[in-house]
Amino acid sequence: MDDILRFALLGLGLGALYALTAHGIVLVYRGSGVLNFAHGAIGMAGAYVQWELAVNHGVPYWPAVACGVLGSTVLGVLTHLLVIRPLRRASSLARLVGTLAVFIVLTAVAVKRYGDSVQLVPAKLPSGLVEIAGATVSEDRIWLLGIAVVVTAALHALYKRTLFGLGTTAVAENQGAAASLGWSADLIAAANWGLGSALAGLTGILIVPVIGLSVTGLTTLLLSALAAALVGRFSSFPVTLAGGLVIGVVQSELTRFGSDVTGLAASVPFLVIALMLVARGRALPLRGTFLERLPALGTGRVRPVPLALAVATGLLLIALSSPLWADAITNTLVLSLIILSIIVVTGYAGQVSLAAYALAGTGAFIAGHAAADWGWPFELALLAGVLGTVPIGLLFALPAVRTRGVNLAIITLGLGTTLETMVFQNTDLSTTPGSDGIAVGKQTLFGIDISGVDHPQRYAAVVLVMLVAATLVVANVRRSRTGRRLIAVRANERAAAALGIDVRAAKLYAFGLSAAIAALAGVLTGFRSTSVVFADFASFESITALGLAVIGGVGFLVGPLFAATFAAGTVGARFGDLVLPGLSEWMPLIGGIILVLTLVGNQDGIGRELGKQAAGAERRLLSKRGPKHAGAAQDTAAGAGMAEGDESAAPDVRPAAPSRATHRAPGLPLRVRDLTVRYGGVVAVDGLSFDIEPGRVVGLIGPNGAGKTSAIDAVTGFTRAASGSVRLGDRDVTRLPVHRRAGSGLSRSFQSLELFEDMSVLDNLYAACDRPGPWTYLMDLVRPGSRPLPAHVLVAVREFGLESALDRPVGDLSYGERRLLAIARAVATSPSVLLLDEPAAGLSDDESRELAHLVRRLAEDWGMGVLLVEHDVDMVMSVCDEVVVLDFGRRICVGTPEEVRGDPAVRAAYLGDLAPEEVAP
């Protein structure tokens, strides 16, 4: 009993430190919307400044503390000014990686100066023993708790009661509105960065007497602090404090009572994170989720001749290299594989995962046991490692189904760290007795000795071949239907689901493939020497790998190889040493600085530049050779083997069949009965019923806020209906998810269009009409194939006048063209029923008339049923066979346009605002 209390008191001290760290993270997040992964590193810097001054320069304690806190503050403000502010219009991935870059730079500087030693720092807080309710505990824990309570109260007051606090809240909620009230978002962000970082420094100085001063010690606090911040929803300081304390206490009790399970206590923060995020997450983001610019993507086109030349040159270099160079080449290639795995999941599918090294370690773990325990040969062990990691990768993907962005980064880092502490660092599981890892011995491949110890050149050659094979697979995926689906999900999950794309399956696929590639890297790393050592798979290395991926260009297949050369131990580092002896020790720092420069200067990384150069070289070559060779040379020229140009892959718009509208299936009628939609207490749709027969256009009108969009959302599955049913033909689709409703014939457009902005018009259409079968996901790995646009889509392209726009990026289209594309894309899914949400908004009178004509033709010539939600009453009355009028979610009238016009209730509720001539027949 005494023990329980004693460990609880110890835990309160620890929890207080978590809460203080979390407060700093919350300040920065509220002030600038950025989750600062460098928070621990900034705190570490402050602690080192204080320690240096006090120990090496004899500065008295308190002035040294002040300098340490000031040092952290300056670092925080500089991070804002030099890294985050220039990235304010960039993607949130870029900002996240910006803080990772600061983390990398600070860690690199500290490692350079202090190595990986841990300094014992004498405690300054009173450390006598006190007795509380029979339990003895060191006094400093009580002090820590007291400091945390005081700081929490001060921050709470600052943000609730002062102008500065109100300004921060205003900016956090709506930058535009805050700016119009005279709040400078920039100033507020800088101040919060400064304050948050000061707190990081103070916490660092307070904590090092407890955990020792080391480069990485404070960073490992990050997960616990993030968990506390999440409990407080990144806004409430008192709740964050409570969260931190509970986590600290539970952890402390587990170190006492659960110590037989390795890493259990360390995993508590992660469990908290996982539960909070998944419980609060949503399968699809809400309407109006901010759409941002995404990193550019390559085309995935492979030019066989340069590729073959590059591989041959690589093999020749390996054959000529000394063992040390061969090792450096292997390091480079293995790291390239890790980065390639990030390209699949983050570049293509847009999911920020920080689990690359955890998955690599898993591959090595499985393959290591297969080889060491069951005596499997290398080939089989490798296969087991790669395939066995896929299910673990899918496990990592589960949170991605309900969370995204920064939250996903946190949760994957947490899962990875848990795996590391519970499995990789558990010597019972990860070492063979008498060895420093899992003893796997020397390897042969198809009877040839490829041992990395005896024949490093052969081993490097094997790794090169594997890297090329993996890259070709990823290139296939990029060009395939599956790749288009991943990219559609990255661009806009809501729109993707509305087109019948199974967003969850796409994410799982990306994680699965990425896990397999990371595992391949892991096995190849582990099996180089005679035992698999897990120090090679530190979870936090995934942060550096993501940074490198961004340097290389997270959407480009040439990126990995170039990016990998910036890391320690690689070919780049050895070259550096040749040019300037000792340079390799600075590699991490140089890499970090290059990352910052890459982000600020050109978010799309080296890959994009290489692609452009290659495309330019190709064009020049073509123009010299003359037009005769143009076609043949298209696939061959280019610099670095697989350099993908900027241009999109040549579209295949051959008509697949006669150009008559070939509708997929006989149109099915839609029957909606007693549909009710509630948002909390608001009843947005109240018992709505209507039918749409094939070939008929039904209008749904009503004043603003009447519930029209909510009705479409509920019919298509974006909002759960509280009650009522939706049937398409004989099928009850009420409970189906969005993509399955779309697949069975319900297609919609959005008021805000929700086009895939970074894709071409053609790819927007392809994303809608691709209908992959059950084996497509696997076939696309090896044979992407190119398919012509189906006949009905070609007809739609012509009808909507988009022929000349097919190759253009959506961002270049005019407003009217964008509106037409949104409808054409919905039509491309060949629906039975098309639900159009304010398609004419913002169009001129002529354009609206043209659109009305098109809508009529969709019904009459294509046999679709159309639901038209529109404020343009003229258009509705001229196009619709029947009109349903909503007011406050209730159907107040239904009938032909004439009947509706004459209805007194409608005139009172809606048409009454209009001028008499607009209402007159």
Ligand SMILES: Nc1ncnc2c1ncn2[C@@H]1O[C@H](COP(=O)(O)OP(=O)(O)OP(=O)(O)O)[C@@H](O)[C@H]1O
């Ligand atoms: N996510 C939500 N949470 C809470 N209330 C919501 C949500 N979405 C819509 N509402 C409310 O539901 C009601 C119906 O909104 P809805 O957007 O469906 O109307 P609408 O007829 O499409 O309006 P408009 O013509 O302005 O587009 C409104 O009172 C709106 O404020």
